[in-house]
Amino acid sequence: MSETQKVHVLRPTHPPFEEVRALCRRITHEVARRVVGQRDAVECLTAGLVVGGNVLMEGVPGIGKTLLAKTLADVVALKFARIQFTPDLMPSDILGTHIVSVSQDGRPTLSLQKGPLFANVVLADEINRASPKTQSALLEAMQERQISLGNETYALELPYFVVATQNPIDNEGTYPLPEAQLDRFLMKLHVRFPTEDEVLDIVARTTGADESEVSHVADAASILVAGRTLKQMPVADFVSRYAVRLVLATHPEQQGAPAAVRRYVRCGASPRAAQSIVQVAKFFALLDERLHVSVQDVQRAAYPCLRHRIILNFDALAEEATTDTLIAQILHELKVPDAR
Numbered sequence: 001m002s003e004t005q006k007v008h009v010l011r012p013t014h015p016p017f018e019e020v021r022a023l024c025r026r027i028t029h030e031v032a033r034r035v036v037g038q039r040d041a042v043e044c045l046t047a048g049l050v051v052g053g054n055v056l057m058e059g060v061p062g063i064g065k066t067l068l069a070k071t072l073a074d075v076v077a078l079k080f081a082r083i084q085f086t087p088d089l090m091p092s093d094i095l096g097t098h099i100v101s102v103s104q105d106g107r108p109t110l111s112l113q114k115g116p117l118f119a120n121v122v123l124a125d126e127i128n129r130a131s132p133k134t135q136s137a138l139l140e141a142m143q144e145r146q147i148s149l150g151n152e153t154y155a156l157e158l159p160y161f162v163v164a165t166q167n168p169i170d171n172e173g174t175y176p177l178p179e180a181q182l183d184r185f186l187m188k189l190h191v192r193f194p195t196e197d198e199v200l201d202i203v204a205r206t207t208g209a210d211e212s213e214v215s216h217v218a219d220a221a222s223i224l225v226a227g228r229t230l231k232q233m234p235v236a237d238f239v240s241r242y243a244v245r246l247v248l249a250t251h252p253e254q255q256g257a258p259a260a261v262r263r264y265v266r267c268g269a270s271p272r273a274a275q276s277i278v279q280v281a282k283f284f285a286l287l288d289e290r291l292h293v294s295v296q297d298v299q300r301a302a303y304p305c306l307r308h309r310i311i312l313n314f315d316a317l318a319e320e321a322t323t324d325t326l327i328a329q330i331l332h333e334l335k336v337p338d339a340r
Contacts, residue, residue, distance in 0.1 A: 020226040026217040030075040034212040037198040047283040053186025054162040069163040077219040078120035085130035091137035124164040128174045142184040188308035238337040243277045264316035269309035276305040
C-alpha cells in the first residue's frame with residue numbers, strides 16, 4: 001500500500017464524511033458547555049441521535065442524567081418532549097387518545113389528542129418507575145417509529161430519538177424493564193459519579209451568576225443526512241465477523257462460549273446487538289478521523305451495546321456477577337478473525 005493510499009484510509013477526506021464529523025463535534029462541544037465531564041456518555045448520546053437509535057442511561061440520582069439528555073435536545077432544533085414516569089402513569093398519558101368534539105355545524109367529530117411521544121426527541125425520565133404496561137406502550141414508537149391508536153396508525157416525524165433515564169433497579173419504587181423493550185435500545189450507558197474536580201466545576205457553574213447557555217447547532221435535515229452518510233462507511237468483513245462472534249459468545253449454548261457465560265448467562269444478546277455494535281463502531285471511527293472501522297472501535301461499542309441485552313441467571317445475582325465483567329471476559333478470550 002502506498003503512502004497516498006494510507007492517508008486515504010486513515011482520514012475522512014470525503015467532504016460528506018468530514019461534514020458529518022464536524023457536525024458531531026459541534027454537538028458534543030456544545031453539550032460540554034453545560035455538562036461537566038461525562039465525555040463518553042455525551043459521545044454515545046450523539047451517536048444514538050445520528051444513527052437513529054434509542055439510548056438508556058442508568059445511574060444514581062443527582063449525577064446529571066436528565067440534564068445531559070435535556071442539553072442534547074437543546075442543541076438541536078427539534079421538537080422536544082419530557083415525560084416524568086410515575087407508577088400511576090397510563091399508556092394513554094404518553095400515546096394520546098381520540099376525543100369527541102362538536103364542530104361549528106353541531107356535528108360530533110373524532111379528533112386526536114396527541115401525547116408527548118409525538119415529538120422528535122423524547123426524554124423518558126426515570127422510565128423504570130412506571131408499570132410494565134406503560135413501559136411496553138413505548139415499544140412501537142421506539143422500533144417502528146409509529147403509534148397505533150384504535151384503527152389508526154400515525155407515522156412519527158424523523159429523526160425520532162428516545163432518551164430514557166433510570167435509577168438502579170435496587171432503588172425504592174422501580175420496576176425492571178421488559179426484555180423486549182431493553183432490546184429496542186441501541187445502547188445502555190452507565191453514567192459515572194463525577195470526580196472531585198468535576199464536582200468543584202459543577203458547583204462553580206451552578207452557584208454563580210452566569211448561566212451556561214447553549215445554541216442550536218443542528219436541525220432535522222442535517223441529522224438525517226448525517227445518519228445516511230454514516231451508513232455508507234465500509235466495514236471490513238473480518239471486523240463484521242468479529243462483532244457477530246462477540247454476540248454469539250454471549251450465548252451459553254454456543255460452542256466456545258467462555259466458562260463465565262455458560263455459568264452466569266440465561267439468555268444472550270439478539271442479532272440486533274450485532275447491528276448496534278457495527279453502527280456505533282462506525283460513529284467512533286468517524287470521530288477518530290478514520291473511514292474504516294477497527295477492532296478497537298468494535299470493542300469500545302461492545303459494552304454499551306451488549307450490557308442490557310445479556311440476561312443473567314440466579315447464580316450471577318447470588319455471586320454479584322455483572323454483564324460488564326462478562327463482556328470483559330469475552331473480549332479477553334475471543335480471538336480476532338484474520339484480516340483476509
